[in-house]
Amino acid sequence: MENDPPTIECEENFKLASRWLNECLKHHSMCTISTLPTSPLPSRVLDVNSQLTPSKLALVSSKGRHGPYLTLSHVWGKIQIITTTKATLSQRLAGIELADLSRTFRHAVRFARAINVRYIWIDSLCIVQDDLKDWEAESQKMGEYYTNSLLTVAAVGSSDGNGGLFLERNALEVTPCSMKMRFESNSACHTVRGFLRFITSWDPALQVDGYHRPPLWQRAWVLQERLLSSRMIMCSGLQMSWKCRMGEASENCPEGEVKETHLSQEEAALWNVLIESHQEGVNGDQDKVSQWKLGKQVEKDELLSLYDAWYDLVMLYGKCGLTKESDIFPAISGIASAIHKATGDRYLEGLWQNDTHRGLLWGVPDSAAAKPDLREYRAPSWSWASLRGTCTFHVRQISQARMKVEAKAEVSAPEISTHTLPQIFRYKLEVRGKVKRAHPMDRSWEMEEEDIFKDIPHDHETLFDLEEKEAIGWYFADNVDKKCLPEIWCCLILTEEQPGRVGEEDEDIPPRIEGRGIALLLLDRERRIYMRVGSVWIRDAGWCESCAKETFSII
Amino acid sequence: MLCRLCSEITFDLSDLQVDSDPFPSFDETPPLKHFFSYEHQPSLDSLFSSAESGCHFCILIRSELFHIRGHESKEDDHQGPVEVRLYVTADEAEGGKDFTKLPREVHAVARTKMRDVRTIFNFAKYERTVRTAS
Numbered sequence: 272m273e274n275d276p277p278t279i280e281c282e283e284n285f286k287l288a289s290r291w292l293n294e295c296l297k298h299h300s301m302c303t304i305s306t307l308p309t310s311p312l313p314s315r316v317l318d319v320n321s322q323l324t325p326s327k328l329a330l331v332s333s334k335g336r337h338g339p340y341l342t343l344s345h346v347w348g349k350i351q352i353i354t355t356t357k358a359t360l361s362q363r364l365a366g367i368e369l370a371d372l373s374r375t376f377r378h379a380v381r382f383a384r385a386i387n388v389r390y391i392w393i394d395s396l397c398i399v400q401d402d403l404k405d406w407e408a409e410s411q412k413m414g415e416y417y418t419n420s421l422l423t424v425a426a427v428g429s430s431d432g433n434g435g436l437f438l439e440r441n442a443l444e445v446t447p448c449s450m451k452m453r454f455e456s457n458s459a460c461h462t463v464r465g466f467l468r469f470i471t472s473w474d475p476a477l478q479v480d481g482y483h484r485p486p487l488w489q490r491a492w493v494l495q496e497r498l499l500s501s502r503m504i505m506c507s508g509l510q511m512s513w514k515c516r517m518g519e520a521s522e523n524c525p526e527g528e529v530k531e532t533h534l535s536q537e538e539a540a541l542w543n544v545l546i547e548s549h550q551e552g553v554n555g556d557q558d559k560v561s562q563w564k565l566g567k568q569v570e571k572d573e574l575l576s577l578y579d580a581w582y583d584l585v586m587l588y589g590k591c592g593l594t595k596e597s598d599i600f601p602a603i604s605g606i607a608s609a610i611h612k613a614t615g616d617r618y619l620e621g622l623w624q625n626d627t628h629r630g631l632l633w634g635v636p637d638s639a640a641a642k643p644d645l646r647e648y649r650a651p652s653w654s655w656a657s658l659r660g661t662c663t664f665h666v667r668q669i670s671q672a673r674m675k676v677e678a679k680a681e682v683s684a685p686e687i688s689t690h691t692l693p694q695i696f697r698y699k700l701e702v703r704g705k706v707k708r709a710h711p712m713d714r715s716w717e718m719e720e721e722d723i724f725k726d727i728p729h730d731h732e733t734l735f736d737l738e739e740k741e742a743i744g745w746y747f748a749d750n751v752d753k754k755c756l757p758e759i760w761c762c763l764i765l766t767e768e769q770p771g772r773v774g775e776e777d778e779d780i781p782p783r784i785e786g787r788g789i790a791l792l793l794l795d796r797e798r799r800i801y802m803r804v805g806s807v808w809i810r811d812a813g814w815c816e817s818c819a820k821e822t823f824s825i826i
Numbered sequence: 827m828l829c830r831l832c833s834e835i836t837f838d839l840s841d842l843q844v845d846s847d848p849f850p851s852f853d854e855t856p857p858l859k860h861f862f863s864y865e866h867q868p869s870l871d872s873l874f875s876s877a878e879s880g881c882h883f884c885i886l887i888r889s890e891l892f893h894i895r896g897h898e899s900k901e902d903d904h905q906g907p908v909e910v911r912l913y914v915t916a917d918e919a920e921g922g923k924d925f926t927k928l929p930r931e932v933h934a935v936a937r938t939k940m941r942d943v944r945t946i947f948n949f950a951k952y953e954r955t956v957r958t959a960s
Contacts, residue, residue, distance in 0.1 A: 443880075443882050443885045444885055445889070448828075448882040448883045450832070451835075452835045452837065453836040453837070454839055454862075454926050455837070455838055456839035456840055464951075465949050465951050466949070467947045468886075469890060469945070470931065470947060470948045471852060471946070
């Protein structure tokens with residue numbers, strides 16, 4: 272009675288994957304835009320059908336050739352996987368034994384051969400890992416490599432190279448079940464044949480957020496690999512699934528479903544950007560792209576959605592793991608570059624010039640606030656990238672109609688640190704706005720409250736003006752190291768109009784204007800240089816009214 | 827392959843029942859309330875045993891129950907039995923239309939002490955591209 276359950280690696284599944292791919296290429300106009308048959312090959316690719324023996328493949332330089340290729344999305348993990356280095360480059364060009372590849376890579380090669388795609392791009396083999404120049408050049412193009420790829424193969428369920436693409440599982444747990452059902456009534460009896468399958472099934476490959484997401488979706492580099500790929504074959508411990516811009520399919524639902532709503536907000540917004548930016552590249556259609564570019568009222572809402580999508584991505588990105596802290600910007604640069612190409616907006620250190628006022632107002636959830644400072648420099652204090660862990664952008668929920676920008680901020684030309692290799696570009700934010708001194712209260716220090724704040728009436732506020740002896744709002748430290756500061760400087764970034772409302776027991780709450788800003792630590796009084804230490808929420812923005820605007824820098 | 831219980835699923839069309847706690851629909855349509863019932867496995871143990879023996883439908887039910895019940899620790903509260911329900915729309919129930927028309931929503935309901943645990947299926951006609959592993 273027991274069957275031998277097939278694994279994902281079977282001829283039937285390869286045929287299924289080919290069918291999904293062909294259907295998409297033939298019928299999904301939205302998906303084919305960025306993967307034209309003439310897509311340029313990456314600088315180096317693995318040729319899985321070279322003239323060598325079947326037990327070998329070869330690393331080849333594309334030399335400007337065009338053609339379809341696959342990309343692999345995988346977790347490097349803690350085990351050493353095969354790479355290309357300066358010392359092994361000539362060996363790799365001469366040929367690579369399949370046996371020398373990790374299990375995941377072997378499976379990827381088998382998959383490419385099975386669906387008749389000759390080239391595959393795998394980061395560890397196609398980038399010379401210890402050649403800084405090559406790594407920098409290639410990592411900048413990674414976004415394009417995934418965007419232009421015919422199909423990305425994602426080893427969703429493997430936490431290292433030993434895991435493989437094709438995991439052992441019981442196919443009967445997902446594939447439709449052939450059944451017959453009898454219907455009996457007083458007058459007749461009918462037998463109906465059909466297939467039973469889950470209406471909605473739990474698929475780990477679709478869990479891209481949360482604690483239960485599979486290993487691949489926990490990695491920071493993979494975020495852009497997933498979002499920039501037009502088509503993905505995802506292999507989890509449950510099943511092989513398909514996702515493209517226009518639909519989804521799986522072993523549970525092999526015929527697939529064209530869906531309009533299966534893309535998340537950030538996926539949908541980003542996809543519009545990719546289409547627009549690609550059309551510019553392909554057609555030279557500057558007019559079309561310029562509609563997206565800044566300053567056009569008609570596109571303002573779309574731009575706002577795009578920035579919102581960016582903030583959503585940044586939040587998700589912060590929840591993902593990064594082995595090297597210095598990869599914080601390269602690992603998401605493909606997405607930033609696509610947005611820049613479509614909007615023309617300036618991107619520096621994680622923020623967009625035309626949305627700086629919102630980009631600066633990131634907040635820190637408890638999980639990230641509990642962490643100490645990073646030990647090495649990776650971003651200026653005003654950038655979300657300086658934070659260890661995820662951040663939030665609640666400020667994006669503020670209605671544009673009720674919002675007024677109070678400070679103008681612009682990123683200045685970088686100072687280059689000559690003490691580090693590679694050189695670090697340190698960007699300063701030049702701000703024209705109001706700053707005012709305040710005193711944060713750390714509620715965990717009750718003695719402090721007794722001594723300094725005891726005579727000041729307050730209702731759970733954590734920010735005080737000791738000169739005026741009043742509670743003015745709340746201070747949210749960026750991390751534990753920034754919690755216990757004797758004083759901070761509040762820089763109001765924007766104000767929000769709060770309509771009045773009728774409160775309980777006839778206590779009407781009058782309309783008021785609240786202030787949102789960043790908390791700064793004064794580093795150099797003479798040169799007016801500050802660093803960010805947290806964010807502030809000022810209950811009444813009038814508190815800053817008496818201050819004159821000044822120009823200062825935040826590093 | 828299917829176990830005896832799964833290969834003999836039969837609905838008595840003279841016994842239309844009404845769900846007192848209908849499951850919300852996956853789209854905008856009102857939840858389906860009317861169903862025909864078939865007594866399937868008498869307990870979860872027998873369901874799991876049938877799944878172990880390779881019955882495809884029992885494997886599917888077990889697979890989804892595992893995910894639904896994964897966070898629930900008190901095994902004693904989840905013993906079954908399992909009932910298979912074939913749902914029809916209110917219009918069909920009132921008009922006595924052709925209940926054998928597919929597709930249909932089918933629920934495998936594990937009746938437990940605490941609550942019913944449902945695995946929800948679509949029973950559809952064979953389509954060229956739908957494969958089965960059995």
